[in-house]
Amino acid sequence: NAGVTQTPKFQVLKTGQSMTLQCAQDMNHEYMSWYRQDPGMGLRLIHYSVGAGITDQGEVPNGYNVSRSTTEDFPLRLLSAAPSQTSVYFCASRDGGTGTLGTEAFFGQGTRLTVV
Amino acid sequence: AQKVTQAQTEISVVEKEDVTLDCVYETRDTTYYLFWYKQPPSGELVFLIRRNSFDEQNEISGRYSWNFQKSTSSFNFTITASQVVDSAVYFCALRSNTGKLIFGQGTTLQVKP
Numbered sequence: 581n582a583g584v585t586q587t588p589k590f591q592v593l594k595t596g597q598s599m600t601l602q603c604a605q606d607m608n609h610e611y612m613s614w615y616r617q618d619p620g621m622g623l624r625l626i627h628y629s630v631g632a633g634i635t636d637q638g639e640v641p642n643g644y645n646v647s648r649s650t651t652e653d654f655p656l657r658l659l660s661a662a663p664s665q666t667s668v669y670f671c672a673s674r675d676g677g678t679g680t681l682g683t684e685a686f687f688g689q690g691t692r693l694t695v696v
Numbered sequence: 697a698q699k700v701t702q703a704q705t706e707i708s709v710v711e712k713e714d715v716t717l718d719c720v721y722e723t724r725d726t727t728y729y730l731f732w733y734k735q736p737p738s739g740e741l742v743f744l745i746r747r748n749s750f751d752e753q754n755e756i757s758g759r760y761s762w763n764f765q766k767s768t769s770s771f772n773f774t775i776t777a778s779q780v781v782d783s784a785v786y787f788c789a790l791r792s793n794t795g796k797l798i799f800g801q802g803t804t805l806q807v808k809p
Contacts, residue, residue, distance in 0.1 A: 611795065613796075613797070615799075620705070620801055620802075621801060622700075622702075622787060622799035622800055622801045622802050623787065623799040624799070625796055625797070625798075628795075628796065630795065638796065668739070670741065672797070676795075682795075684731060684743045684746050685731075685743075685797055686743070687733075687740065687741040689739070689740055690739050690740065690741075
């Protein structure tokens with residue numbers, strides 16, 4: 581049982597480059613989300629999805645795009661990388677949609693991204 | 697607005713000491729979940745506990761215990777007889793009926809041998 585799988589684990593980008601962080605889950609969870617973790621700031625929500633075809637913005641969405649074409653996959657796209665996007669990115673999934681119903685969130689291993 | 701505050705940025709203790717990590721939350725919702733996650737040096741996020749707003753019973757799991765008090769909007773986490781392996785960053789988080797999981801800033805716990 582793989583759970584939540586993120587790729588790559590490490591990435592270095594040059595300013596202005598684009599890339600996609602991949603996230604896949606095999607638990608048939610409806611709810612998926614992306615967070616970034618920065619020192620002293622905890623984890624902040626970038627985008628989330630309550631099901632295939634439905635996405636919405638979180639707390640810090642600027643500079644990122646997402647799509648949810650299948651239940652399993654929720655990729656995060658950086659359109660034009662900036663040094664301010666240097667961070668550790670976590671993908672998470674959980675059962676249940678909006679509201680408080682559902683399980684705890686299961687997290688991927690994280691992607692450490694450096695933009696130079 | 698939803699908010700989680702972990703006022704303790706870093707805590708350092710000597711092995712076998714007890715340590716309490718504080719968590720204070722803000723929400724206007726009557727139904728919500730509270731969580732604790734552990735992030736060891738390897739970086740992954742490990743789920744520790746979920747508590748719903750209608751269950752104020754304290755929880756004990758081995759050396760870990762949690763004290764949930766709605767009157768003070770607090771959900772504190774105590775490690776009894778700490779061990780070096782407890783060294784990690786600990787996050788408290790809140791999920792209300794928006795479905796979004798809101799994290800505190802995290803508390804770094806260092807347990808020295």
